[in-house]
Amino acid sequence: MPEFMPLQFTLLPEQEQLRRARAFYEQCAMRRTVRQFSTRPVSRELLTTLLRTAGTAPSGANRQPWQFVVVTDQDTKHRIRIAAEKEEKESYEERMPEQWLKDLEILGTDWHKEFLEQAPALIVVFAVNYDLEEGKVHKNYYVKESVGIAVGFFLAAVHHAGLVSLTHTPSPMNFLQKILHRPENERPYMLIPVGYPAEGAVVPAIGRKRAEEYIQWHHEP
Secondary structure (H helix, E strand, O other): OOOOOOOOOOOOOHHHHHHHHHHHHHHHOOOOEOOOEOOOOOOHHHHHHHHHHHOOOOOEOOOOOEEEEEEOOHHHHHHHHHHHHHHHHHHHHHHOOHHHHHHHHHHOOOOOOOHHHHOOEEEEEEEEOEEEEOOEEEEOEOHHHHHHHHHHHHHHHHHHOOOEEOOEOOOOOOHHHHHOOOOOOEEEEEEEEEEOEOOOOOOOOOOOOOHHHHOOOOOOO
16 A cells, blocks of 8 residues: 655635735746856756756656756867757758748757857756666656656746756757766756856847637636
């Protein structure tokens, strides 16, 4: 039989719930993806705390199928940039369909990825498809979904702590597994530069969908 323990839960008055929800929304509404980073370092303690927040995310069967590799040394960041730019150049010039390239125009991006060396820390997220326990394979469940939720927790924590980030997914990105010497049961999921914005950093002048465009209240016919 599984073991259970009392839930730690504090029932808040509705007004306090709304206050907290609005404050968190207003803070998250200010979050922007940044491609121009300062080289100012971020402490190991701060990065560890942010990643501990990611580790609180729910996961399939509580398997927690993720690994977060923190890269701060300049040589490894340079190697990652070179490998990422090789894949990105091929994608921009040969793989991406015209519509995709057109959609990217408003962001002003191309295959050059200077931020991979400028950001003080690269968080390389790996999805763990299975674990080896006493020499036996133990399958993990809903791996992509679980890792995606953990990444969301991490991005919110980074913004809450007063840092900036970027979600980068060069395709393919098996080079990350090779450069970082990761085991066969792990697959690269996302590359997240984290740090402070460069002085004078700019972001695309774009907006987000209005709430009424993506919130639907279902009514039975």
